[in-house]
Amino acid sequence: MLRYVTTNPGKVREARARLPAVEQLDFDYPEQQHPDLDPIAAAGARAAYRHADAPVLVDDAGLFVDGFDGFPGPYSSFVEQTVGVAAVGRLCARELDDLDAAFRCVLGYCDGEALDAPRVDAGGDDDPPVALFEGRVAGHVVPPRGDGGFGYDPIFETDGATYAEMTPDEKNERSHRGRALDAFADWHEG
Ligand code: ITT
Numbered sequence: 001m002l003r004y005v006t007t008n009p010g011k012v013r014e015a016r017a018r019l020p021a022v023e024q025l026d027f028d029y030p031e032q033q034h035p036d037l038d039p040i041a042a043a044g045a046r047a048a049y050r051h052a053d054a055p056v057l058v059d060d061a062g063l064f065v066d067g068f069d070g071f072p073g074p075y076s077s078f079v080e081q082t083v084g085v086a087a088v089g090r091l092c093a094r095e096l097d098d099l100d101a102a103f104r105c106v107l108g109y110c111d112g113e114a115l116d117a118p119r120v121d122a123g124g125d126d127d128p129p130v131a132l133f134e135g136r137v138a139g140h141v142v143p144p145r146g147d148g149g150f151g152y153d154p155i156f157e158t159d160g161a162t163y164a165e166m167t168p169d170e171k172n173e174r175s176h177r178g179r180a181l182d183a184f185a186d187w188h189e190g
Contacts, residue, residue: 005029005048005058010150015059017172018181027051029058037062037074037106042121042130045108049128055111057184061176063088063103063152065141067096073104080151085144089155092141099141103156103163105176107133107184117187133187135179 003025004015012024029047032040037060044058062076072079072088079088092099109115109131117131139158146154146164149171153163163171172178 001054003048003052003054003056005044005052005056008150011059011061011177013168014172014175014177015057015181017168018178018185022057025052025056031060031074031077034074035070037104037134038121038132040074041106041108041132042123045110045130046123046127049110049112055109058108058110059105059177059180060108061103061105063101063141063156065092065096066100066102067092067098076152085152085155088152089141089143093143100138101141101156102136102138103152103158103176104134104136105180107180109133109184109188131187133180133183135176135181135183137174137176137179 002022004012004022005025005027006012007026007028015022027048029044032043034040041058041060045056048056048058062073064070064073110128112128115129115131119132121130121132123129137158139156141155142157144154145162149164156163
């Protein structure tokens, strides 16, 4: 059994559509402060593996706004909880001419063994390695539209629709998480 480590039920719903056998492990691992998602996912996967003593998959995601040099990026969770998603949309519209952005998701897999994967964070001497899989989708920040999804979905538009206007299947087919899950599943099942 594979544990999908997150406190966010929206992520689990999307992961289950691609990996039906995953179980949520509601473990709030300490998130490193880092400008990139990779080290956060790697440290989180190690902490979760040590906690569960079983194979784990950690999911770290964020909205990277080009005109703000990638902000909120790795700080997306803190910014959602403090400023709020609608305010991020208004701030972008007020301050930026170019509303290009990308949603990114990095999955970190750790099972305590050596891993033969395309991208592996080896860690330190006593650390188990972590395999990393990324999905990235380009789009724009827009005024909120749609009732579906969670988090930043209403203000992130790609292919003419916000994630919140898509059905769960439509979002999963093209989303950052769907792509990262595909890359992980191809490796894990292959
Ligand atoms: P965990 O760390 O427990 O997994 P979290 O929601 O804090 O839960 P992240 O740090 O990865 O997870 O999330 C960063 C923020 O981005 C957070 O505010 C999420 O709601 C949001 N987010 C993540 N994936 C998203 C998606 O697919 N669509 C919209 N918002 C998303």
